[in-house]
Amino acid sequence: xxxxxxxxxxxxxxNITAIKRPTLxxxxxxxxxxxxxxxxxxxxxQKPTTMHEPARSTIKSSLIExxxxxxxDLVVPESERGSKALEAESLxxxxxxxxxxxxxxxxxxxxASPLRGFMREDQYLQSLxxxxxxxxxxxxxxxxxxxxxxxxxxxxxxxxTSPNVGLVGPNGDLIGILRSIEIYKHNKEERIAxxxxxxxxxxxxxxxxxxxxxxxxxxxxxxxLERIKYNDGLDxxxxxPQQLRNEFDKRQADAVFAFQxxxxxxxxxxxxxxxxxxxxxxxxxxxPILLLHPLGGFTKPDDVPLDVRMEQHSKVLEDGVLDPExxxxxxFPSPMHYAGPTEVQWHAKARINAGANFYIVGRDPAGMGHxxxxxxxxxxxxxxxxxxxxxxxxxxxxxxxxxxxYDTVEKKMAFFDPSRAKDFLFISGTKMRxxxxxxxxPPDGFMCPGGWKVLVNYYESLQTEESSQHQAxxxx
Numbered sequence: 001x002x003x004x005x006x007x008x009x010x011x012x013x014x015n016i017t018a019i020k021r022p023t024l025x026x027x028x029x030x031x032x033x034x035x036x037x038x039x040x041x042x043x044x045x046q047k048p049t050t051m052h053e054p055a056r057s058t059i060k061s062s063l064i065e066x067x068x069x070x071x072x073d074l075v076v077p078e079s080e081r082g083s084k085a086l087e088a089e090s091l092x093x094x095x096x097x098x099x100x101x102x103x104x105x106x107x108x109x110x111x112a113s114p115l116r117g118f119m120r121e122d123q124y125l126q127s128l129x130x131x132x133x134x135x136x137x138x139x140x141x142x143x144x145x146x147x148x149x150x151x152x153x154x155x156x157x158x159x160x161t162s163p164n165v166g167l168v169g170p171n172g173d174l175i176g177i178l179r180s181i182e183i184y185k186h187n188k189e190e191r192i193a194x195x196x197x198x199x200x201x202x203x204x205x206x207x208x209x210x211x212x213x214x215x216x217x218x219x220x221x222x223x224x225l226e227r228i229k230y231n232d233g234l235d236x237x238x239x240x241p242q243q244l245r246n247e248f249d250k251r252q253a254d255a256v257f258a259f260q261x262x263x264x265x266x267x268x269x270x271x272x273x274x275x276x277x278x279x280x281x282x283x284x285x286x287x288p289i290l291l292l293h294p295l296g297g298f299t300k301p302d303d304v305p306l307d308v309r310m311e312q313h314s315k316v317l318e319d320g321v322l323d324p325e326x327x328x329x330x331x332f333p334s335p336m337h338y339a340g341p342t343e344v345q346w347h348a349k350a351r352i353n354a355g356a357n358f359y360i361v362g363r364d365p366a367g368m369g370h371x372x373x374x375x376x377x378x379x380x381x382x383x384x385x386x387x388x389x390x391x392x393x394x395x396x397x398x399x400x401x402x403x404x405x406y407d408t409v410e411k412k413m414a415f416f417d418p419s420r421a422k423d424f425l426f427i428s429g430t431k432m433r434x435x436x437x438x439x440x441x442p443p444d445g446f447m448c449p450g451g452w453k454v455l456v457n458y459y460e461s462l463q464t465e466e467s468s469q470h471q472a473x474x475x476x
Contacts, residue, residue: 066353067141067392068114071241075108075224076176085225088166088177092159094151094218095168096175099209102297103147104167104175105228105333109240111350114141118149120219121184128194131345132391142392144345145195145337149178150186152214159183165218174225181220186213196339197378202371204300205337228333234310238296239330241354247328248355253289255280257358258351260365262295262336264304264312264455266432266447267413268404270321276360277326290327291356297335300368306331308458315450338368340378341386348387361387412445437463 066072076084096104106112114135119127124146126133131144151159159165159181167175192199192206201207229235239247248256257276261269273290280288292313296306304312310331317324334350337343343366348359364380371377387393403416405424416424427446435442436459442452 064352064355064357066110066113066241067349068135070113071245071353072110072113072116073108073240073242074110074116074176074222075227081225084177084223085174087164088174088225091164091166091177092162093168094149094155094159094165094178096149096170097209098170099298099335100149101169101175101228102333102335103149104222104224106297106350107147107222108176108224108228109242109333110353111241111332111334112143112147113241113353115143115147117178117222118219119147119217120182121217123219124148124184124217128191130391131342140392142345142349142390144342144349144390145339146191148186148217148219150210150213151183151216151218153216155214156183156216156218159218164220175228176222176224178218178220178222181218183216183218186215186217188213188215195337195342197342198370200370200372203338204368205298205335205339208298209335232307234296234307234331237310237329237331238333239328244291244328244330245355248289251287251289251328253287255285255288255358256291256356257288257360258291258293258354258356259360260293260295260332260347260351261362262299262303262309264309264447264451265292265316265321266451267321267445268406270316271404271413271415272360273322276358280358288326288358290322291351291354292322292327292329293332293351294329295336296331296333299336300338303336304455304458308454312451312454315454316448319448319450321448321451336366338366338377340364340367341382342366344383344387345390345393348390348393359387406443406446408443410445411443433459 103118107115107117115123115133123133123143127143127146131142132140133143134140163181164177164179165181166177169175188210189199192203192210196203196206227240230238257273257280259269259273273292277288277290294306294309294313299306310329313329316322317327317329332347332350334346344361347366348361351359361384364376364378365383367376367378367380367383369376404413405416405426406412407414407423408425409420409423414424425443427442432442432446434440436452436455439456439460446452447455
């Protein structure tokens with residue numbers, strides 16, 4: 001989403017607030033949580049032009065240059081697969097967790113371009129302290145999250161002096177090779193404090209992937225034997241950056257705007273996405289394409305599971321809330337950190353590599369409630385502000401949008417009008433969850449009927465499972 005694109009921006013239509021830049025397996029849980037974002041805005045990776053320049057782009061959006069100049073693809077050619085597999089089998093083995101495998105997926109397809117493997121120490125320190133990497137030509141690319149692989153003392157001793165290791169997946173299958181390895185200390189406290197800005201207990205990714213991890217990190221160049229598949233019925237949605245670029249070309253897109261989400265789509269989200277397309281058309285684009293791009297890696301247990309979300313998204317398209325002709329639905333394979341302004345940079349950077357040149361970001365992007373206090377972990381406006389200043393995202397500009405809420409007069413989701421505030425209803429995540437759990441319908445126009453039915457069925461299935469488990473306990 002890194003190429004300068006010429007745009008005609010009419011401030012009378014967009015009401016832009018200028019921002020000056022500095023020169024620098026599915027789990028079921030008993031307490032599901034649905035979180036709804038009300039304040040949404042559009043962030044696009046380019047410089048606006050003067051008022052009198054022609055309203056057109058200079059190149060197809062799908063040909064925007066990936067970070068580092070070329071898209072990384074670390075899957076070995078089929079002709080070499082046999083010999084590489086034999087070599088991997090002969091090497092010391094390193095077992096991957098489910099989240100490690102998701103990172104292998106991310107790296108191997110080029111979402112983290114120009115990264116070519118798990119980070120070595122110099123890359124790790126740059127990411128941790130500067131949120132960026134300096135590449136060979138001296139330029140800087142954004143890399144706000146450390147992408148690392150942890151090992152314990154026993155594994156370190158077993159590897160010994162071997163320069164290469166074989167990678168084994170959670171199911172025992174051979175995944176690939178990590179070459180020219182470097183092993184260095186894993187200072188967990190420093191990593192957690194700098195990534196989350198907090199060391200409070202209860203951070204989901206920390207508890208799942210860092211606290212139980214080993215005290216060493218291993219970096220090196222990655223080679224993957226075959227493209228990562230999950231065999232969960234959703235692999236056809238897991239389009240790589242190159243596949244997405246090909247699809248944008250096929251549809252003759254002259255702009256691509258990506259929407260990152262990990263929740264079901266309600267009509268407030270759809271309002272923003274449709275309004276974004278309208279504004280792009282006003283700018284002079286002829287065929288803007290929406291990349292509806294739900295996160296498909298690790299999420300905390302009380303988030304709606306991926307398969308349920310994908311079914312809900314399909315209903316949004318079936319019901320015509322979003323136009324299938326101008327929408328591509330794909331799964332972004334990254335794990336979720338819930339690291340707020342630090343993580344939202346990663347979400348934006350990855351979509352650059354997929355060829356998108358517009359990026360929609362919501363209120364408190366990648367944020368969550370504080371794990372031990374009754375407050376948000378991050379300032380809800382800091383994510384969009386950080387994106388406007390982040391190293392490696394220098395051309396990022398912000399177009400603020402108004403708050404979306406339910407208009408009780410018009411009986412639909414609409415942008416909040418302060419002059420008649422009493423007419424608007426803010427439906428929180430807690431309120432919507434209560435609706436779904438009790439079987440009560442939300443106001444007409446809040447979510448498409450087909451999508452809402454998917455959520456109701458999901459929460460009913462949870463209640464059925466809870467009841468069965470309770471009966472089993474009583475019987476025992």
